[in-house]
Amino acid sequence: MSTSPQVTVIINNRDLLEWPRRMVERLERLPGVAEIVIVDNGSSYRPLMAWYRTIPHRVLFLENLGHTAPWTSGVLDTIGTDLYVVSDPDLDLSALPDDTLPYLAGLLERHPSLGKVGLSLATEGIPTDSPYREHVAKYERLPQERATGPEGLIAMPVDTTFALHDRRVLREYRICGMRAPAPYVARHEPWHVVRPEGDFAYYLDHVEGRSSSYRDFTRHVKSDSVRGLYAAYAQEHGQKVSTKWDSYLEVYEDAFRPFKHEAVDLLEIGVQNGGSLEIWSRYFPRARTLTGCDINPRCGGLQYPDPRVQVIVGNANEQATFQRIAQRSPAFDIIVDDGSHRTNDVISSFLTYFPLLKPGGIFIAEDMHCAYWEEYGGGVLNERSCAAFFRRLMDTVNSDHFREADNGSLFQAWLPRAQTNAFLAANPILSVTAHDSMYLVRKASPARPRGLGREIIVGDVAIADDRVLRTRDAMLKKAA
Ligand SMILES: C[S@@+](CC[C@H](N)C(=O)[O-])C[C@H]1O[C@@H](n2cnc3c(N)ncnc32)[C@H](O)[C@@H]1O
Incomplete structure (x- = not known):
């Protein structure tokens, strides 16, 4: 041996x-x-x-x-x-x-x-x-x-x-x-494993044909990721229809995952046949309320056995509808705008409902390819499109560093200066991220405030430029 x-x-x-x-x-x-x-x-x-x-x-x-x-x-x-x-x-x-x-x-x-x-x-x-x-x-x-x-x-x-x-x-x-x-x-x-999560859930969602040794396992267990739930839903009969582009599922997963086991309140503007709202109710087992809103009166016929789910019929951008939504749930963790996708509606929904978002919450605007199309009030070079609006919103994340203008001047195409400044002061934006056809806007929270925070200087050898060490020494002196 x-x-x-x-x-x-x-x-x-x-x-x-x-x-x-x-x-x-x-x-x-x-x-x-x-x-x-x-x-x-x-x-x-x-x-x-x-x-x-x-x-x-x-x-x-x-x-x-x-x-x-x-x-x-x-x-x-x-x-x-x-x-x-x-x-x-x-x-x-x-x-x-x-x-x-x-x-x-x-x-x-x-x-x-x-x-x-x-x-x-x-x-x-x-x-x-x-x-x-x-x-x-x-x-x-x-x-x-x-x-x-x-x-x-x-x-x-x-x-x-x-x-x-x-x-x-x-x-x-x-x-x-x-x-x-x-x-x-x-x-x-x-x-x-009883409930696949993380990489194992991702693996199960991306099994190809017969090349998996977990084949038997996946027959019995579906991952509870967004993709896994959509896949499982597709195999059930008599379910409400939902339509999503494939790439959205990963974006939703990344955005929703931190809330998965929380008692979330979710609002979806635009539910159509109601399938997505049903899937969100499965994704968030501990959700408190899942509210849908749709302008189509037929959506009044949507029935959900889950009492946490309710659809309010009305134009999301009318005051009366807003009040009914706010009455049901005064604050949301997640708001999805999958409504008309018309520029005016998208901007109006954002300005109306973002204030209802809790600190740390997330607002998602879907199907934003429409922002580049004229028939939806958009256009690639259209500076009044909702894509331009979200780009400006992205600028506000850096407003602490502006020199020659303030937030108010960024939104003159849509809002008076004072109103913009008041809106952003009350609703601080932590981040805006753009994906293909989706914008994600996060509201800052005490846990993750806006801004750069303090300057962190580590190490004590600066062979190229030692001004940084002098800055640190000055900071330390000041703090002492
Ligand atoms: C793309 S569908 C929603 C699809 C659904 N979320 C899904 O994933 O299966 C858009 C829906 O938005 C609704 N809608 C359009 N404008 C609206 C408005 N101003 N307020 C509320 N709903 C609106 C339409 O009636 C339509 O049912």
Whole structure:
């Protein structure tokens, strides 16, 4: 048995971040790991891409080759060791003993015909409402208890769970081998998930065809992300219609996620057939009120079994409608304007309802491609369009730095100066972000106030320009 084997660990990943990140952290400290290589199957999860840029390990970016990628991608020709581990990215390796790799290597050396020797998987502690619970009880636990091979190995073949191979013996995908007994045990993370969130929700929402080992799982569990809920809704019969462009779903997800488990009050201007309001009611399980408003009298016929949801029929930009909305809920966390998309209506809705937004709340204007079209009162060079209005609003985020004008002068096309200044003083804008056809406006809050805050100067060596240190010294003197 080789006492200190050198092993390359190949993690096959797609769109998962937290689990592989923790695996890599454990592997970086595991004796015998010569190299860690991540084989990425066409991921699109942005935080994952950002993480890849920070790690000192090789990442092989591929199209989605699926679970056999470590063997079909050619990566085995590029590694510096004959011994290699292939692993899925969804294991908790934190309890692995430090001698795991020498132990597996010794077994493989003595029993090369096995092809691979893998870890076994912990089957305890799976939540009662895990969709995997039955599967684990039926297929994963019993063989582990019954069948044993040489040297205490468990006669249970390994697919793509963490297993050691020798490329001189096995360099193609095969389900074979045996599993090590305790304590060489990993925890299979998805078995413990009841409500997918974050990267796992993103993964489930972006599964392609049959290339996922979570296929069975996703059949039973839908992620509760905006995309997941739209996908689930699409499969139900007799549901109210909603229409959204694909790219909006991620923008909504990013904007809504911080509010997901809060007792939110939401207003949607423009509900049409009512589907989006229903989906928002599913997205926010603890929402207090979900109010829709639509000018179309037919929307009076929309029925929701959920008492938190109510539709008010009327023109959102009429005082009477505003009063009914404000009576139902005097302050909102989220306001979505998906109404007429006409420039005058959009600006009027913003000026009318933004004051009802709570500090820290978010206002979303949808379908803003209309802002560039003449028939909606817009136009690319039209300085009175709602796109121009939101651009000006974006300028107000920096109004502390204005020298030759004030906020009031920015909005002369729409509002008298004094009114603008009063509006912005009462409704401080934290940020305005533009996406394709969507504007997101956040109201500042005591938790995240507007402005630059204090100047932070760190370090004490300034070889290019030491004025900054003098500024800091002056600040410190003043504070003392
Ligand atoms: C694009 S649809 C809404 C779609 C819906 N939010 C969804 O995602 O399925 C626009 C709706 O806005 C309504 N609308 C237009 N002008 C309005 C106004 N001034 N006040 C309230 N609703 C208005 C229309 O009647 C129409 O039903």
